Amino acid sequence: xxxxxxxxxxILLLLIFLHERKVSSEGxxxxxxxxxYKETCPLAEEIVRRIVKHAVLKDPRMAASLLRLHFHDCFxxxxxxxxxxxxxxxxxxxxxxxxxxNSLRGFEVIDEIKYVLEDACPYxxxxxxxxxxxxRDAVVLxxxxxxxxxLGRRDSLEASLEGANKxxxxxxxxxxxxxxxxxxxxxxxxxxxxxxxxHTIGKARCLSFRQRIYDVTMEEFQNDKYxxxxxxxxxxxxxxxxxxxxxxxxxxxxxxxxxxxNNYYINILxxxxxxxxxxxxxxxxxxxxxxxxxxxxxxxxxxxxxxxVNSIVKMGNINVLTGHEGQIRKNCRFLNL
Numbered sequence: 008x009x010x011x012x013x014x015x016x017x018i019l020l021l022l023i024f025l026h027e028r029k030v031s032s033e034g035x036x037x038x039x040x041x042x043x044y045k046e047t048c049p050l051a052e053e054i055v056r057r058i059v060k061h062a063v064l065k066d067p068r069m070a071a072s073l074l075r076l077h078f079h080d081c082f083x084x085x086x087x088x089x090x091x092x093x094x095x096x097x098x099x100x101x102x103x104x105x106x107x108x109n110s111l112r113g114f115e116v117i118d119e120i121k122y123v124l125e126d127a128c129p130y131x132x133x134x135x136x137x138x139x140x141x142x143r144d145a146v147v148l149x150x151x152x153x154x155x156x157x158l159g160r161r162d163s164l165e166a167s168l169e170g171a172n173k174x175x176x177x178x179x180x181x182x183x184x185x186x187x188x189x190x191x192x193x194x195x196x197x198x199x200x201x202x203x204x205x206h207t208i209g210k211a212r213c214l215s216f217r218q219r220i221y222d223v224t225m226e227e228f229q230n231d232k233y234x235x236x237x238x239x240x241x242x243x244x245x246x247x248x249x250x251x252x253x254x255x256x257x258x259x260x261x262x263x264x265x266x267x268x269n270n271y272y273i274n275i276l277x278x279x280x281x282x283x284x285x286x287x288x289x290x291x292x293x294x295x296x297x298x299x300x301x302x303x304x305x306x307x308x309x310x311x312x313x314x315x316v317n318s319i320v321k322m323g324n325i326n327v328l329t330g331h332e333g334q335i336r337k338n339c340r341f342l343n344l
Contacts, residue, residue: 039157039327043136048128052140052156055120059144062116067265070145071209072113077142077323078205079107080135082192083170085326087163088134090171091117091339098342104171109254110212114340117141121339134339135160139323149208151267152312154320161333164342178215178282182291185284192325194318200288200300201314202322207271208264210256211281213247219283220244239279257281272305 044051063070080090083101090107091114094100101107102114117137124132136158147153176188189199220243239261246255258264259281260271271285276298280286292298304311334343 038329039159039324041155041157043158044128044132048124048131050127051124051132051136054123054127055137055140056144058116058120058123059141060148062113062119063145063148067149068210069113069116070149070265070267071205071259072111073116073138073141073145074205075209076111076113076117077138077319078202079111079171079175080138081322081325082174082176082188084163084165084167085328086135086139086160086323087326087328087333088138088160088336088339089163089166091134091138092163092166092342093340095341098166099168101166101168101171104168104175106175106177107171110215117339121336125337130335130337133160133333133335134162135327137339142319146267149265149267152316154316157320157323159327159329161328161330162336162339163328163333176284178211178284179218180284180287182287182297185287192322194322194325196297197300197314198318198321200297200304201311201318203285203288204269204271204304204311204315206259206280206282206285207269208267209259210264211259212253213255213257214253216243216257216281216283217247217249219281219286220247221249243281259285269304269308269311272301272311276301276305 059073062073076090077086079101080086080088083089090101090111092098092100094103102111117134120137120141121132121134124137136156139156139158139160143154143156174188174191176185180188185199186196189195194202220240243257246252246257260274261279261281262270262274271280274280275285275289278286280288288301289298304314337343
């Protein structure tokens with residue numbers, strides 16, 4: 008009788024253990040982890056870092072371009088490398104969307120990284136993870152903060168041209184639409200302000216900021232900061248006339264255009280944000296709460312770096328595919344046959 012009781016007790020413990028293990032496994036679904044490729048491709052992050060470093064040394068603007076690829080990918084269906092797919096068969100590429108066409112760059116760098124990784128570790132490192140790692144390395148190479156990249160994403164089996172046209176913020180967005188857009192992705196106002204700081208590096212085409220210098224609203228005109236820096240607007244007008252020269256490039260941060268720092272926030276407090284979507288953080292913030300955050304980042308670069316890291320890690324977790332979802336593409340531009 009005593010033996011039977013002990014046996015039943017052991018069986019009960021075993022059942023509880025198996026149940027908890029099953030629940031734990033289900034709870035881990037969709038969760039990214041550190042050192043995901045430690046066993047399967049130990050040099051994965053080193054390979055990405057080396058190629059990104061070479062690309063950025065060759066073309067400093069490439070750092071901003073690689074960071075932007077990660078943003079534009081995550082804002083459409085999540086961080087799943089859907090952005091990298093070319094049009095083929097039933098797939099219509101997101102590269103053709105209004106915010107992306109003739110604007111995004113750096114695809115050839117991702118191609119090179121994928122080629123080397125496939126040679127070292129075939130069908131192992133996802134294109135989505137490559138985008139996340141490359142974004143981190145690009146920021147570091149321009150003097151910005153580093154962070155541990157959570158990995159384990161898999162690649163999407165589809166693209167969404169409609170989603171790219173709908174969810175990627177416009178350079179002429181109002182503050183209200185920016186807040187709504189970020190909320191759609193599970194990101195709050197704090198994330199919006201911190202991630203906007205990525206505009207401390209890179210350049211924008213004349214087509215993207217023409218409205219900011221010619222279509223002045225009454226609200227902007229009455230803003231002291233906007234009126235004080237009319238010289239900046241005059242400079243922009245000499246570069247970008249009312250018509251023509253659409254592809255002329257201007258640094259998003261005129262002060263330190265190739266360095267990832269907090270000058271972006273100093274600029275917009277002075278009315279010298281290049282894009283309309285930069286200036287609205289201050290001009291359209293009637294309660295002053297966002298401007299307080301902008302002042303905090305303008306005054307304390309380390310605070311900005313800390314917030315940026317938290318927000319970009321949060322963004323990198325948007326609707327990720329893991330486990331048996333999606334696939335690991337051999338070529339980031341096409342689905343596996």
